Amino acid sequence: MVSSSTPRGIALRYSHGDDIRERIERVKEDLKEIKRFYPITISPRRAKRLYDFFDQELSALGDQPFDVYNQQEKIDYLLLKNYLERQRRELDLDCKQNEQATPLLPFAHIVVDLCEAQALGSPMEPKAAAQTLFELYVEANNLIDQITANPVQFQIGKNSAFRAANAVQSLRGHLRDWFKFYKGYDPLFDWWVESPYNSADISLERLAAFVRETLVGIEPGNENAIVGQPIGREGLLDELLAEMIPYSPEEILRIGEKEFHWCIAEMEKASRGMGHEDWHQALEEVKNDFVEPGKQIDLVRGLVQEAITFVEDHQLVTVPQIAKETWQMFMMSPERQKVNPFFLGGTSIIVSYPVGSMAHDEKLMSMRGNNIHFSRATVFHEMIPGHHLQFHYNARHKPYRKLFDTPFWIEGWSLYWEFLLWNDDRFKKTPQNRIGMLFWRLHRCARIIFSVKFHLGQMSPQECIDLLVAEVGHERATAEGEVRRSLNGDYSPLYQAGYMLGALQIFTLRQELVETGAIPEKDFHDRFLQGNRMPIELVRASMIHQPLSRDYKPSWRFYDLS
Known part of the structure; x- marks a missing residue:
């Protein structure tokens, strides 16, 4: 009351x-x-x-x-x-x-209708279900015959064919769940349905493999193929609107290219500090500076403590005691390294390093890709003051806002700290350290370029890989893993661009508020974390108390393209 x-x-x-x-x-x-x-x-x-x-x-x-x-x-x-x-x-x-x-899914309604009838509690008549499954079996096999006889008729595009193949596999899984629901419960179901179900299941498995090989071009057994689904310019505009980024895809590319050139210039400076005129040679030297087998864990622990000590000694952000003492470390499996060739972080840090069962060339590429200087920047990004600290705050301050997840806030924050540590002379950096930091910064610029161009239909997955190898200095295996992770559909289309763009937004906001003395630096960082996840433009609106309307449209031009 x-x-x-x-x-x-x-x-x-x-x-x-x-x-x-x-x-x-x-x-x-x-x-x-x-x-x-x-x-x-x-x-x-x-x-x-x-x-x-x-x-x-x-x-x-x-x-x-x-x-x-x-x-x-x-x-x-x-x-x-x-x-x-x-x-x-x-x-x-x-x-x-x-x-x-849909041309490759003429039978989809059969599976959908059976499964949704079961969910809705509609009566199931075993004899009718058996006939329906027989029709599915016939239709799937006929489709294979039609494609074999006249593949030109089904040239719907590699990406759509890949989507159809995945849909067939998904439908097969849903049909399996439907079958398990009734099997053994209704004797008439088993008598009528088991045989046509098994035939339908085999035909769906065969069709998915056939489409992948014939229309997508993926060889049998190749589970690491990269296809992706470009969303086009209109799709990118929708994504940019949702992220409250008032720039066109073409302008986003210009930002990525401008930052890319800055990184190359800085790479050349740091390389001269190592006695190299060619930055590629300096990068090779850095990549070969890795720890021996069994020592990566000790390296990571030391780097985590270094980062915590630095941000606390210089009063940059509040690090709660629980966040400092409860982080954990795990090792990444060889299978997962094919998709995530570097460290992952959050509530824990998952460390990439080769294991004895990996092939010799794979071991060397993993060790070079997770060398001492790359790892130094990665650990700060993944743990404290990066993702681990973020997730700690996310669970305790306005946790309902986790629904509004965005890579611009999540990944932008961690890369923003790489910007700060680069600029802060109190954070000791050798030329080798700088090369390691610049590698990741250059990599994030390349992510903008290849992800936007892929969705605009201007780059193929293979061209994305080649860009990372030739222009950034990736090992080919790590480049393949990065592109596979970027394009396989598990991430939003702008996820990879969100690292650099989000960092640039936060850095610009810091210039506006911290460097002018409007907000102390530690308060700025604490308030950012306590606001939880949202587009950075709304973080700015919160901090500057910007008047808002229910029809608010993004308008903050945080980057000078001139």
């Missing part, structure tokens, strides 16, 4: 604040439940239910009393609105890409 001495406006404001936070948490759970109940991503019923959900939530959000919210509540409102609009646009793109793959 509100006391009689409490101003009514304040009580009202807090009640609305609770409402917007609760709305965010409810939307997260509702969306999770819908996707769990309709797990087949190519299902028309699933798409319609999601469209209805997004439209209803956006309409209801528009009825909220935006003007009575305080600044943080307005930011929550804009974050939720942006999230829902983005989810709807991504659904549009998914439906469009699914439609392009």
Whole structure:
């Protein structure tokens, strides 16, 4: 109950604040439940239910009393609105890409209808189900025969064919779950369905492999092929809008290229400090400075402590005691190193280093790719003050905002610290250390270039790999792992660009607020972390108390392209 001495406006404001936070948490759970109940991503019923959900939530959000919210509540409102609009646009793109793959999925409705009927509790008639599965078997085999006889008829594009092959494998998994649900429970089901199900399952497996080999060009047994799904210029514009980046894809490329040239100039300076005129030679020397087998763990532990001591001694950011004492280390498997050739971090650090079972050339490439000087920059990026510290704060300050995950905030923060440590003369750096730091910075510039050009249809995966090898100095194995991770669909299209662009945003905001004396440096970093995940433009709006409207559009030009 509100006391009689409490101003009514304040009580009202807090009640609305609770409402917007609760709305965010409810939307997260509702969306999770819908996707769990309709797990087949190519299902028309699933798409319609999601469209209805997004439209209803956006309409209801528009009825909220935006003007009575305080600044943080307005930011929550804009974050939720942006999230829902983005989810709807991504659904549009998914439906469009699914439609392009439909010539290779004429039987998809059979699996979808069977699985969704089971989820909805509709009666299942074993004899009819057996006939349906027999028809699926026949249709899948006929499709293979049609493609074999006239492959030109099915030239829908390598990317769409790859999407179709993955969809077939997914449908096969959903059909297996459907079969297991009834098997052994209904004797008539086993009698009627088991044989046609087994035939259908084999035909789907055969079709997926056939499409991958014949239409995508992936050799049998090659599980490491890189294909990807370009989203085009319009798709990139949608992604940039969602990340609140008021630049075109072409301007983003110019930023990446401008920063790339800066890195090369600095590489040449550092190389001369090592006695080399060619920075590639200096880089080779650095890459061969690695620890012996069994010593990488000690290296990492020492680097973590070095970073913690530096940021605390110079009062750069608050490092809670729990964050310092509870981090853990794990070793990355050889299989995972094919996708993640370098360290990973967060709640723990996962260290890349070769194991005895790896081939000799793979061992050398892994050791060179995780040398002492690359590792120094990587450990600070992954642990403290980077991702480990971020995740510690994320779990304790406005945790509901984790829904608004963005690489510009997550990856931008860690790379931003690489910028700061580069500029800070108190952080001791040999020329070899500088080469190691510049390698990663150059790598992040290249990520902008190859990821944007890939989605614009201007670079193939192989050309992306060649760029990293020839222009950045990657080992070919690590370059393949980086491109595979970037393009295989597990990351958002702008994820790789988010490292450098997010870092540039935070660095510019620091210049605006810290270097002018408006906010002390430690407070700036603490406030950034305590705000939790969001587009950096809204971090800026929060820190400068920028007036906001419910129809707010991004406008912050954080980088000078002149």
